[in-house]
Amino acid sequence: MHSAILHMTDPTTSQSSLADQAVAWLVRLQSQQATDADRANFASWYAASDAHRSAYSEAEAFVGRLHQPARDVWEEQRLHRSSASPPWTGRRLAALAACLAVAATGLLLWQMAGTKPGEWLTTHKGEQRRVDLADGSSVWLNSNTTLRMAYSDQRRRLELHQGEAFFVVAKDATRPFEVSAAQGLTKAVGTEFNVRLRNEATTVTVAEGVVEVSETGAERQAPSAGSPIQLRRHETVSYSQSGMGRIARSDAVGNLAWRRGQFVFNQQPLGEVIEELNQQWNGHVFVGSAKLRQLPVNGVFDIHDPPAVVRAIERTFHVRSVTFPFQIIVLY
Numbered sequence: 001m002h003s004a005i006l007h008m009t010d011p012t013t014s015q016s017s018l019a020d021q022a023v024a025w026l027v028r029l030q031s032q033q034a035t036d037a038d039r040a041n042f043a044s045w046y047a048a049s050d051a052h053r054s055a056y057s058e059a060e061a062f063v064g065r066l067h068q069p070a071r072d073v074w075e076e077q078r079l080h081r082s083s084a085s086p087p088w089t090g091r092r093l094a095a096l097a098a099c100l101a102v103a104a105t106g107l108l109l110w111q112m113a114g115t116k117p118g119e120w121l122t123t124h125k126g127e128q129r130r131v132d133l134a135d136g137s138s139v140w141l142n143s144n145t146t147l148r149m150a151y152s153d154q155r156r157r158l159e160l161h162q163g164e165a166f167f168v169v170a171k172d173a174t175r176p177f178e179v180s181a182a183q184g185l186t187k188a189v190g191t192e193f194n195v196r197l198r199n200e201a202t203t204v205t206v207a208e209g210v211v212e213v214s215e216t217g218a219e220r221q222a223p224s225a226g227s228p229i230q231l232r233r234h235e236t237v238s239y240s241q242s243g244m245g246r247i248a249r250s251d252a253v254g255n256l257a258w259r260r261g262q263f264v265f266n267q268q269p270l271g272e273v274i275e276e277l278n279q280q281w282n283g284h285v286f287v288g289s290a291k292l293r294q295l296p297v298n299g300v301f302d303i304h305d306p307p308a309v310v311r312a313i314e315r316t317f318h319v320r321s322v323t324f325p326f327q328i329i330v331l332y
Contacts, residue, residue: 018055136170164196205236263301283327
């Protein structure tokens, strides 16, 4: 398939893990901008330890899996588009444009309304922000995120209302660090973890240390009767109104790629990919059919250039698009 590696993290800067450094080197060396000095610096990095070599091998294997052919799926999509669906005529597209313009106007008005000063941390679409907290902890907010501070002398609590955030927690055994999101609560003393709230489902992923995740009552103030679970390094769990999911192994390369400025998709349905894009820019992409939404997408992309992902999808799946005012794109 066609994939785009458009944004290169500098592998010579301090990274949070060897996995990050390995991916950065892989991207740099495969780009047309790689220099002899880059290759020499990579050789020194690669020779530094077995851990460096292992991290690079894992990164190569991961990216290699992204390039496994899926031509059969794409050909099926191209050859078997439903003849029952009426064509996307100019009249239908014009009517859709009018509806989407109204929807976009409402979305813009909602985004501009009611941000409270002082206790709220927010990012707009396409913005990522780091905030250092008074206790020595820090939080990285992904695009389109709203987080409320609720610190007190007894506890350190933050409430994630939408979006995604990565927390680096300063140790304080007398005041546990808590993040509430939807129907759950995540507790830590000193650790690094990510909380993501999308479509009423919350996913917690641990990068370092241990956290405790529990379901909460209607007031979201105290754990409910369900037993809390412990997540350790490179483990993840999701919960929603239907309950707590199972603990799974997280992907060290892909799960927190947003902190490196990347999208990493591995056999991810196109519908989910489009949801990610729509979180990252002020435009909006719509997919014209349910069948299209199920197609698997692989690739590594620049998180700051969502239209480039749309172009790659068009080339790969042989689909077409039409662009309307308010940065609205329809794939069909």
